[in-house]
Amino acid sequence: MASLVIRSARLRRAGLFVLTLLLVEFLDELVFGMREVAWPLIRADLNLDYVQIGLLIGVPGLVAGVIEMLLGILADMGYRRRLILGGGLMFAFASLASALSGSFWALMLSFWVFYPASGAFVSLSQAALMDVDPKRHEHNMARWTFAGALGVFAAPLALGMASGNWRGLYAAFAVLTLVIVVIVSRFRIPENGVHGESLNFREGFTTALRDLRRLEVVRWLTLLQFSDLMLDVLYGYLALYLVDVVGVDIAAAGLAVAVWTGVGLVGDLLIIPLLERVRGLTYLRFSALSVLALYPAFLLVPGFVPKVIILGLLGMFNAGWYSVLQAQVYSAMPDRSGSVLTVSNIFGFIGSLLPFVVGAAAQAFGLHAAMWMLLLGPVALLLGIPRHPASDETR
DSSP: OOOHHHHHHHHHHHHHHHHHHHHHHHHHHHHHHHHHHHHHHHHHTTOHHHHHHHHHHHHHHHHHHHHHHHHHHHIIIIIIHHHHHHHHHHHHHHHHHHOOOOOOHHHHHHHHHHHHHIIIIHHHHHHHHHHHHHGGHHHHHHHHHHHHHHHHHHHHHHHHTTTTTTTHHHHHHHHHHHHHHHHHHSOOOOOOOOTTOOOOOOHHHHHHHHHTSSHHHHHHOOOOHGGGGGTHHEEEHHHHHHHIIIIOHHHHHHHHHHHHHHHHHHHHHHHHHHTTTSHHHHHHHHHHHHHHHHHHHHHSSSSSHHHHHHHHHHHHHHHHHHHHHHHHHHSSSSHHHHHHHHHHHHHOOOHHHHHHHHHHHHHHHOOOHHHHGGHHHHHHHHHHHHOOOOOOOOO
16 A cells, blocks of 8 residues: 555656646747747847848857757766756846847847757756657657647737736746746756666767768758748747738737647647547648648738638647657657757757748848748658658668
8 A cells, every 4th residue: 555655656746747847848938939929029129120030040049059969968978957957047047138138139149048048958858758758759749849839829928918028028037937947956857868878978979970870860850940940930930921011010910929829739739639549740741731732822812811810720730740750859869868959959050040041031032032931841841751660770
């Protein structure tokens, strides 16, 4: 009887640990989502142009990529707990710095802190979640993505409740981050991969480089970068597109973004039971084909209401893209969940340039023309997803 009580207590604590990790992702997407909806307000406040916005979205990712390559290896060397907690503290500091920024460069500097802090705090929390049950990567990634979708959905609502005070929200997020860091600190965070094997730095980096020569790993990392065109990159420019091209005000744009994120939230919730019945990659091919048809219709159809309706459908059909593809990366690199962060950032330098490329194209040819570039996302998925499971030789 006593053993059953102890086992039940351990299961409850494990469940609370998973819930806490999901709370970290919720916070990250809440902060990120507020920024994306607030871009028209930030642009007006700091007098930014499209190129500067593209730089703010893309360049900090390049800076973070260098730092996060090291973080992933250090995480698998036994420093994961310290990195997660330290990253949380820096995340809070970056939130406060963003709230106080008064120029393009001040905001850029705060983002340079934000991105690697998110890598340590959020990405390594994701790695810890993947180690909870290595046989259910897709399912746990679906839960992770749903938690993030909740944050994305809440972001425009939070901005509306704050009457557009993006600075005040950043300050509030700093306080909320500190609270979550305290909660995370109460749990034991697994330091290494499934088997607890520790590497030295040279071995970790050599292993990561070897992984980057494997076709299976390269495939999933490539598709992750292209899929982001219809996820974070679209999100980054969506409010600006609705204000500058469609001609609606910021309140209407926020409503449309809320529809997109709200329907996407439902889609991310439905993905969780769906993956119990349907192979993730099978669903992904169907989803990409649907988005390939819907997105041109979104750009071409006249009128705000029809665009919002199609935008809702897009939110439904691009659900699961990140969770399924990221799960494939973890499954392709068993026992090295921290190093997934390393290879993702080595390979992600080109992906970090995508927002800047879209911004530069918008500055040169107009935002409407630049938005067509995002179609490369579903096209890449349709061309790159294998129809059969990877063979053992790719492992």
